[in-house]
Amino acid sequence: MYEYPFTLKNDRTVDADRVTEDYAKRMGRGVKFTAQIMAPENLKDPNKILLMNLQNVRNVHGMGFRCNDLRNDLDTRDLEALSEIPPDADILESIEWDEPATQLIDSICAAKGVQLANATKILCQKRPRFFPMIDSRMQKYLEISGRASAFKIALSMIREECNRESNFETLSSLESKTYSREFIANSKIRLFDVIVWMSGGLT
Secondary structure (H helix, E strand, C coil): CCCCEEECCCCCEEEHHHHHHHHHHHCHHHHHHHHHHCCHHHHCCCCCCCHHHHHHHHHHCCCCCCHHHHHHHHCCCCCCHHHHCCCCCCCCCCCCCHHHHHHHHHHHHCCCCCCHHHHHHHHCCCCCCCCCCCCHHHHHHHCCCCCHHHHHHHHHHHHHHHCCCCHHHHHHHHCCCCCHHHCCCCCHHHHHHHHHHHCCCCC
């Protein structure tokens, strides 16, 4: 029995501690992505999507858009809902922020070159405890599409997965642990992202 078990949706249990250490050792760009979320220049402006946030998406297999063009596009869109979500809002503690979060996803996904994966990779940098990265592996794991309309379904499913058996306790225990390359998940939902990514989204 693992000290920090995480049970995936096919009832396969993995050692979350070892999986996260493997990620830290092998995924240097993912480690860099997470570190930049905690950068002072990002933290000092929590309600604005910065150019550095768009550029950082490259570190987690994102893009499909030009950073400067998207930054200009986002300036024309209604992103006020971001300020309605507290910087420390936690997806696993409340559903109160689901509506403004969904509005943000819809607004950002209306921009050229942005679908659900890129939108969540951008927004998780501003609200790291609330927005999961719903990339291709997470979409595969949850069996959802990559369209904005799948976001609400994803939130519900992710909450269910993170509260399965002892999963919440494991995520709570490891979210602040320091791994190789000084990787710290800094949130339960980022840790869940890592576990799903390392599982390959299952088959």
